[in-house]
Amino acid sequence: MTKIAAVILVGNAAEAERQARIALGKGADLVELRLDEIVDLGPKTIRHLAKSLGEHAIATNRSPGQGGAQRRGGAPRSALMKEICGQRFAYVDVELEEDGAGLDVLARVAHDHGTRVIVSHHFAEAVEVHRASETLEACAARGDIAKVVTPVADFEAAIQLIDVARVRTDRPRPMILIGTGPAGMVTRALADALDQEIQYASWGNAAAPGQLPLATAARLRGREPIILGLVGHPLGHSLSPLIHETALAALHLPAVYLPFDIPLESLDQFLLAVDRLRIRGFNVTHPLKESLSQRVDELDADAERLGAVNTVVVQDSWTVGHNTDVYGFRVSLRALGLRVGDRTALVVGAGGAARAVVHVLLREGASVQVTNRTIARAEALADSFDDLVAVVPMETLQRAGPWDLLVNATPIGMKGAVAPGLPVPEAIVAKAAFVYDLVYNPTATPLLQAARRLNRPGTSGLDMLLHQAAKAFELWTGQSSPFDAMRRAAKEALR
Template sequence: MSSNLQPSVCGSESQVIQHVVSGRTQVLGVFGHPVEHSVSPCMHNAAAAALGLDWVYVPFPVRPEALCRALKALPALGIRGVNLTIPHKLAAVDAMDCLAPSAAALGAVNTVRVTDGLLEGHNTDPAGFMAPLVAAGFPAAGASAVVLGAGGAARSVAWALASAGASVIVANRTVGRAASLAADINAAVAMPVVSSMGVSDESALCAAVAGASLLVNTTPAGMHPNVTGLPPAPLSALHAGLLVYDLVYRPRRTRLLAAAEAAGCAVLDGLPMLAHQGAESFRIWTDVAPPVGVMLSAAESFLQAAG
């Protein structure tokens, strides 16, 4: 790579990061399709700059049919690792030489590390989800959690909570999908602690939330641009002993979180999880403690600039 001044605009004008790319620069990136709206380049380049590391993180628009070839090319290109985003997380599993426990349990890879020419698959979403809960002092062991949604994010959340000793009810619009998720996670943890239900059974969902200490929204309801959306949460069952954790991060204060605060609940939004899952990837690649606060601020500025 020739020496070149590479300005990377991250959020506002005041956060332009300039990095001199040379033949010694270590390259990271993200494979996605589409990838142009990814927050990750901003977070990782800000982290590398804050630590004075000669690393650069590049978005690669990789089509689904090219994923396998792109992954196999990583060692030859000397690329140290990549994140995988939509639509690659499941398809990448078979291309890995080995899987970390999180990626094996979830059947999904969001972080690839290249080590001695081999591809290691990791999934940092569960750690990213748990870190803000731990920071908030939430005792996951023995907790009762209700998880709304049964997609990829719900799998990470249910596995993380079940592994930490919580019991979990997965409530979804398509009940069969919730049942499959529960069966898969129960098969991957020591004790079967995940059950499932449909969100259309309103009285059962109310009772579940009334008896829970944690409610997690993993549906996209309320996410930009449909910010008036509400996930299928029974608002009448919200109570002061409940922590409501919305994985949506754009906007940070969703309608669900506003209703939860009005009901006296503690709340967590999705941006710290976004920063922590990225931070965990950064640590896996660099073996350096990531500057999570820098990554969170960079993501926040990027999203504010995006409107």
């Protein structure tokens, strides 16, 4: 079973020891003591740390060329490394390049003390997979465990690394092969499945981009991993990872939710790889919702009606597309006690979210009008609903209404969005009895602030987001979602 090492990156030996003990108490099998971070590292400190933590520690003295802070090179480094190898640690990390000349001597000294030798190499830039593979073999030839770390630029590079690790699992020398960065997270999540000797987990600040937090790594340990995630391109900030990680942690499921930044041209390859990567399901975001609806094996009724998928379930290579935005909006209306049957609604926007909203409102029996910046898009939306929807140009809104419900299905008002302000003038907001803003960040959107000024009740899109996430979670895991925990985490993040 892969051992989990919490990486301890602090500048002071006493603090490193204190943090290490807490991490070991929180489920780490090992701690990686980043000795290079400790100011004025000397024999006394090394001996003390070996005595107090050695049997649970990897001693690492990372050089600057390998991403570390140990500036002592040449003879001073050799002396330090000899001191480290001369103590009893569970593992010592020796660098293929920096320590190459004296490596055999260091290994002998370490073995005399019962310490296993990790020979490592960290690439600063992404490299071709054959170079990573050759370097892994070079490390394996010199140590007990071979470790290679390389940045991966995209999902395809991560798959190549995984394939290298997979064909290597029958070799006698254990290995650690890690892709760093968001695209490389899957190489870490599959550490156990790939028989990696050690999973380096973050404790406090991540030592390398993409490291899984200790709690997540501990949840996966020794269990068949379930990979979930968010697919889109580019992946902007999303609350989905936080919401799903909270749910997975609350139920202690052996699963992880990862970012998959997949451009359209890589989508087919991603779908071909889902099984190999143990991906059980994923959410879909801009701009892939429609493209995926054409590529999955099966669609549920809502996804088929809208031609858009925001959740995919994978089972035995069979992909089923769902549209849980529809569910999320419908359930949130109920939760708010909003009855829209025989009522009037104005939907602002004509994109994917607007279509999900219109679909629900029509099904509930509302009379729906749509307005949009690009009127042709509103007309296309109306067309696809057999003209059950009336299109109102923005310029004539002042003559339309009043409405029982106004829904903003544009990003206007969203934090960081290019368009601040209101999706329609305040005089139009005044003609609505209830205001539903699909935007949820900030919680008090400009539109909801306008509604408050006008004494109109309203809601943000947070409940819709949470209900759609809850549905996706249930589809993937077959378990009821811990809704309150998910809501608390999202609200906390939005504060």
